[in-house]
Amino acid sequence: MYTTKKTQGNTEWFVQDRFGLFIHFGLYALPARHEWIKQTDMIPEEKYEQYFKYFNPDMLDPRDWARQAKNAGMKYAILTTKHHEGFCLFDTKYTDYKITNTQYGKDLVKEYVDAFRAEGLKIGFYYSLLDWHHPDFTIDQFHPRRYDANAKELNEGRDMHRYAEYMRNQVRELLTNYGKIDIIWFDFSYSKNEQPRDWMKGKGKEDWEAEKLIALVRSLQPDIIINNRTEIEQDIVTPEQVGVEEWPKDKETGERLVWEACHTLSGSWGYYRDETSWKSPEMLISLLIKIVSRGGNLIMNVGPTSRGFFDYRAENALKTYGEWMKYNCKSIYNCTMADPEFTEPNGCRLTQSNDGKRLYIHLLDYPFSSVVVPGLGGKVDYVQFLHDGSELLFNDVPANSGDEAKTAVSIGLPILKPNVVVPVIEVFLKDR
Ligand code: GLC
8 A cells, every 4th residue: 555665675574464573582681680781780791701601591492482472473583693792692603602602502593493484484683783792892882891990991902893794704604504584683873872981982884884794684685674773774664662653754755664663571672570561461452553553563572581481471461462463463464554544533543454455443442332433434335343253333424523524434332342452343445
């Protein structure tokens, strides 16, 4: 129904699939109080070494992760192959700071790829541009050593060119050794940030040598989707933990962009034991609906525990998605923002199938006995609840003030909200 700005990667499957799993896993699962803990607490290297020494996810079963993602209705996944701490979840030749040198001993990226592919999910790799372990990565505002008395001296001899080459070497491994990869997700740039000390400098595309990095990615995996965080716009934009009320557009040309919002279940990305800000079932479901109703994708994050399993709160959240998607996924897959000819009633969000034939009304606030949709008058063939396929009666009515130009349809509803977190009305449109 809509055209988006043309880019090099293949986003065709992506805009149909709509829903994915983000997985943040690394040494920070052990302290279990944020994936940035090394940075926020300025943890000395020797202390952080303990997490490497004791890293042993003895209950990790990637097939179980994949099954849970699939049951939740997710169609793709993105795993942190390396986060800002620098620890690699794959068997790389370019550092010893890798999972195969821990008690766990196995290449988790390989296990993940095999397990998720077996469940039919598309495969994504997150790769951090920041690296707080690499000896060539210069100390800046985010570095754990930024306030050390000798921070400036520590920077001497560090060489970002060597680091950029290290990244290219690792990305070459990631995109050569694991078959077809569907997404690569680089994180993140901050060249414009003000720095706390005058000799410091933020980092962006120049530092990452992003042009070369991207050219390498394209040469190894021509169809792959690349995100926008190297500071060079690519296939998708990736707003983070925010409500997006409007479909993002290219600032210069005004074209719509392919976009993916990323969100957490409880605020942090890595496993955080004591966090109490877990999203409710209503929030989880409405996030997904709101994003698709503006033409976007949602990637929801789980941070596995240091023993490798999904904490019960994460499991419950995935079950919430699974239960809702089982009955309502038709309003998500292959759907997008509804045609602007239809006005969203208060407390509702609309999506429409890509072929234009079906309109979905998501009742975020369940109304009393009826819902009126301006713009639908004369265009409806048949209406039912999506979850149980039960008929809903409707008739044309005059639209409310403000929308007089449109004829509305009033759809009758049962007084009591059905037993669905967010009920969905399925409208079959005439002559489409
Ligand atoms: C932020 C954080 C990071 C997380 C990412 C996901 O950039 O630095 O911890 O991985 O968001 O979008």
